Amino acid sequence: MYRAREGQWAFALHRISGLLILLYLLIHVVSISLVLFGANAFTVLHDIYGFWLFRVGLIAVTGGVLYHGFNGLRVAIMDFTGWGTAVQRQLWYGVLAISLIGLLITAWVVVPRILAGH
Amino acid sequence: MQLKVKIRRYDPERPGKDRPYWQEFAVEAEPGDRLLDVLNQVKWYHDPTLAFRRSCAHGVCGSDAMLINGRNRLACKTLVRDLGDRITVEPIRGLKVEKDLIVDMEPFFDSYRAVMPYFVNDEPPPAGERLQSIEERQQFDAGTKCILCAACTTSCPIFWVNGNYLGPAAIVQAHRFIFDSRDRAAATRLAVLNQNVGVWRCRTAYNCTEACPRGIPVTQLIEEVKRAVMFQNA
Amino acid sequence: MIRARRYQDARAQARSNPELAWWVFMRVSGVVLIFLVLGHIYMTFLLTSELQASYSVVVNQLAQPVWKIYDWLMLTLAMLHGVNGARYSIDDYVQKVSRRVWTKTLVYGLAALIYVLGTMGLFIISKAMLAG
Ligand code: FES
Numbered sequence: 001m002y003r004a005r006e007g008q009w010a011f012a013l014h015r016i017s018g019l020l021i022l023l024y025l026l027i028h029v030v031s032i033s034l035v036l037f038g039a040n041a042f043t044v045l046h047d048i049y050g051f052w053l054f055r056v057g058l059i060a061v062t063g064g065v066l067y068h069g070f071n072g073l074r075v076a077i078m079d080f081t082g083w084g085t086a087v088q089r090q091l092w093y094g095v096l097a098i099s100l101i102g103l104l105i106t107a108w109v110v111v112p113r114i115l116a117g118h
Numbered sequence: 119m120q121l122k123v124k125i126r127r128y129d130p131e132r133p134g135k136d137r138p139y140w141q142e143f144a145v146e147a148e149p150g151d152r153l154l155d156v157l158n159q160v161k162w163y164h165d166p167t168l169a170f171r172r173s174c175a176h177g178v179c180g181s182d183a184m185l186i187n188g189r190n191r192l193a194c195k196t197l198v199r200d201l202g203d204r205i206t207v208e209p210i211r212g213l214k215v216e217k218d219l220i221v222d223m224e225p226f227f228d229s230y231r232a233v234m235p236y237f238v239n240d241e242p243p244p245a246g247e248r249l250q251s252i253e254e255r256q257q258f259d260a261g262t263k264c265i266l267c268a269a270c271t272t273s274c275p276i277f278w279v280n281g282n283y284l285g286p287a288a289i290v291q292a293h294r295f296i297f298d299s300r301d302r303a304a305a306t307r308l309a310v311l312n313q314n315v316g317v318w319r320c321r322t323a324y325n326c327t328e329a330c331p332r333g334i335p336v337t338q339l340i341e342e343v344k345r346a347v348m349f350q351n352a
Numbered sequence: 353m354i355r356a357r358r359y360q361d362a363r364a365q366a367r368s369n370p371e372l373a374w375w376v377f378m379r380v381s382g383v384v385l386i387f388l389v390l391g392h393i394y395m396t397f398l399l400t401s402e403l404q405a406s407y408s409v410v411v412n413q414l415a416q417p418v419w420k421i422y423d424w425l426m427l428t429l430a431m432l433h434g435v436n437g438a439r440y441s442i443d444d445y446v447q448k449v450s451r452r453v454w455t456k457t458l459v460y461g462l463a464a465l466i467y468v469l470g471t472m473g474l475f476i477i478s479k480a481m482l483a484g
Contacts, residue, residue: 003188007324
């Protein structure tokens with residue numbers, strides 16, 4: 001393992017989260033498109049997604065989207081401004097903070113629903 | 119102080135040693151010694167077959183970049199007291215290992231040559247010098263410090279997996295001439311860098327910037343080249 | 353692939369390509385997607401439980417032109433952004449040429465298929481589907 005600092009982990013997380021979000025997007029579009037094949041096809045899958053593990057997974061997807069989005073903003077700042085690279089580390093901690101707060105808020109809203117089953 | 123030095127060894131010509139393996143040496147050293155002194159001790163008093171490159175021993179020739187305790191550094195600029203008493207030394211990554219700590223640098227220098235790392239100006243020479251303002255000189259100052267040790271290129275997570283990437287060192291060298299007000303070949307250099315394997319492979323992981331023994335803000339220079347490509351094509 | 357012993361080789365191998373355009377696209381679409389996707393997540397996952405999104409709810413919502421346009425824009429940008437990101441990754445991690453061609457064909461093909469499916473879905477859905 002190369003003992004690098006923040007930038008390498010920012011990149012690794014960005015790439016992994018991006019690929020996982022793409023995977024989720026493909027699955028998500030297929031499941032919503034089942035509407036075309038009638039109420040039954042849609043509902044069968046919809047009910048499966050009600051399983052608590054999938055719902056926790058959605059919280060994780062939200063966290064991934066927040067990280068990927070805001071780290072992408074960090075990348076764009078580094079690319080298009082002269083000062084971005086000098087503060088990339090601080091920007092990354094900001095990205096982590098935003099993602100974490102967003103994740104906690106999501107969990108705070110969604111976890112009670114999962115526990116209550118609605 | 120007593121050191122335990124673990125070295126990644128490989129010798130394709132000796133049966134039994136023709137696969138990479140770890141070997142540990144116990145070495146006595148001062149905290150103020152450089153890692154290069156430690157390697158010399160190993161070579162001179164423990165195992166003369168140990169192979170590594172070094173020349174100037176003062177951080178200017180760029181021969182002895184290695185992966186030391188998980189980071190790319192020059193053995194001759196790294197002090198034992200900054201490493202602790204357990205030290206691991208590996209060859210730099212992404213280039214073919216030839217023997218022990220020596221890697222094949224040819225692909226690295228191929229990328230270097232690909233960006234025209236020399237001054238181009240066909241205009242008739244002026245009567246005096248080609249004058250430059252302090253600001254104009256400042257623009258490419260960082261790139262002039264490069265010693266082509268390959269510490270940056272071989273610290274890049276993209277270069278490890280994709281050896282076609284020209285790599286940070288070649289881009290730094292290109293930057294040094296692209297932003298030189300006296301040079302006239304910026305457009306042709308930018309055409310080479312505006313490729314799938316050029317600046318667009320950079321994912322801004324900053325390993326190169328942290329690895330550079332000369333303190334060059336490598337990632338920032340790469341970003342400047344990206345913008346130069348963009349403005350040239352705008 | 354540029355692996356040149358001299359600059360002349362490098363220039364001979366350098367050709368015009370869309371990499372710069374993709375690079376700019378990734379940044380611009382990324383900024384737009386932050387708003388679209390976070391808005392989408394907020395509306396369908398935080399404001400209401402995603403369990404409420406039953407067949408009739410989904411059809412009712414996607415029957416409205418404004419959501420058709422919103423979702424289709426998001427779908428298009430996300431697909432292009434995501435697949436291009438996958439292309440970057442494949443170019444890095446899949447080095448064997450034949451395997452790279454196969455991986456790309458598979459990923460592009462699958463994404464295109466799902467994109468067509470999603471687009472069709474968005475434009476076909478109408479309230480009439482609830483009648484039956
Ligand atoms: S031996 Fe010359 S740079 Fe280290």
